[in-house]
Amino acid sequence: MSDEIGFIGLGNMGVPMAKRLIGGGAKLVVYDASESARATMEEAGARWVGSSKEVADTAETVFVSLPTPPIVEAVLTGDVMSGSAVKRVVDLSTTGATTSIRIAKALAEKGIAHLDAPVSGGKGGAEKGTLAVMASGPREHFEIVEPLLKHIGKVFYIGDQSGLGQTMKLVNNLLSATAMAATSEAVVMAVKAGIDPTIACDVICAGSGRNTAAQDKFPKAIIPRTFDYGFTTGLMYKDLKLCMAEAEELGAQMLVANGVKQLWQIVHTELGPESDFTQVVQIPEKWAGVEVRSKD
Numbered sequence: 001m002s003d004e005i006g007f008i009g010l011g012n013m014g015v016p017m018a019k020r021l022i023g024g025g026a027k028l029v030v031y032d033a034s035e036s037a038r039a040t041m042e043e044a045g046a047r048w049v050g051s052s053k054e055v056a057d058t059a060e061t062v063f064v065s066l067p068t069p070p071i072v073e074a075v076l077t078g079d080v081m082s083g084s085a086v087k088r089v090v091d092l093s094t095t096g097a098t099t100s101i102r103i104a105k106a107l108a109e110k111g112i113a114h115l116d117a118p119v120s121g122g123k124g125g126a127e128k129g130t131l132a133v134m135a136s137g138p139r140e141h142f143e144i145v146e147p148l149l150k151h152i153g154k155v156f157y158i159g160d161q162s163g164l165g166q167t168m169k170l171v172n173n174l175l176s177a178t179a180m181a182a183t184s185e186a187v188v189m190a191v192k193a194g195i196d197p198t199i200a201c202d203v204i205c206a207g208s209g210r211n212t213a214a215q216d217k218f219p220k221a222i223i224p225r226t227f228d229y230g231f232t233t234g235l236m237y238k239d240l241k242l243c244m245a246e247a248e249e250l251g252a253q254m255l256v257a258n259g260v261k262q263l264w265q266i267v268h269t270e271l272g273p274e275s276d277f278t279q280v281v282q283i284p285e286k287w288a289g290v291e292v293r294s295k296d
């Protein structure tokens with residue numbers, strides 16, 4: 001039996017998380033539908049194979065970091081579920097509770113355990129191993145993978161019920177999106193009045209308006225106009241849609257969140273799903289006729 005850990009989905013988040021696992025001493029067998037990360041992963045010491053099935057034929061524990069709920073479901077209930085070695089899967093993607101519960105049920109019928117472990121903290125947090133990891137699912141399987149999860153961030157066990165980690169992640173991302181949307185409007189207003197955006201963000205971070213957008217996203221990717229934070233508009237809009245659908249199902253009313261979702265719907269339509277989510281600022285910029293750029 002192989003002592004390799006499986007990892008499927010080597011994108012913006014998958015590559016740095018897989019590298020953290022290797023750095024922590026794990027041997028990885030990996031696959032992605034695109035070969036673009038192959039050289040990087042092989043250089044880091046991973047064994048690249050030709051399919052998700054091959055990963056699940058080799059490893060007892062299989063991590064996935066895939067883009068959308070339909071893709072996560074297709075891979076887990078298809079290739080992975082038919083693997084001969086797999087005993088548990090750990091879904092690091094943002095999948096939403098409904099899909100996650102359905103996947104857990106399908107896998108359970110084949111004797112495979114399913115854990116949610118969505119993450120927050122972006123590509124930078126994944127590189128540093130400082131992500132917030134929100135796990136849920138059977139405790140005995142969580143305890144087996146907890147030492148591995150600790151290499152990628154701070155681990156929280158939300159509960160044994162499938163989907164709870166996913167709901168926690170949607171709640172977190174709603175706040176992240178709200179901070180980005182509200183800070184974009186506020187900083188555009190400051191710039192329109194003649195205030196330098198770097199000064200505006202410094203003041204906000206020293207004052208009561210402090211939030212993750214002003215602290216991190218504005219100085220890193222918006223004020224320098226690089227828009228390369230590494231999280232696409234398509235994925236942000238997906239998370240907001242999942243969150244609103246879940247809130248509706250739970251009977252939780254959300255006024256502010258609806259406005260935030262509408263703003264991302266506009267970004268999605270005007271700038272496209274592949275735009276970086278920090279480009280949300282370009283919508284209020286266009287409306288106000290200014291750009292958030294430092295004067296020096």
Ligand code: NAD
Pocket residue numbers: 008009010011012013014031032033034052065066067068071075092093094095119120121122123230231232235
């Ligand atoms: P990404 O698009 O950069 O990476 C996804 C990878 O999955 C790609 O390399 C793609 O080729 C691969 N893939 C797609 N279909 C596949 C298939 N059928 N089989 C094998 N591989 C397949 O996405 P990402 O930004 O790394 O995000 C991954 C997940 O993590 C998403 O659910 C996202 O919402 C979540 N997330 C992202 C961030 C972020 O900052 N980027 C932060 C937290 C959570």
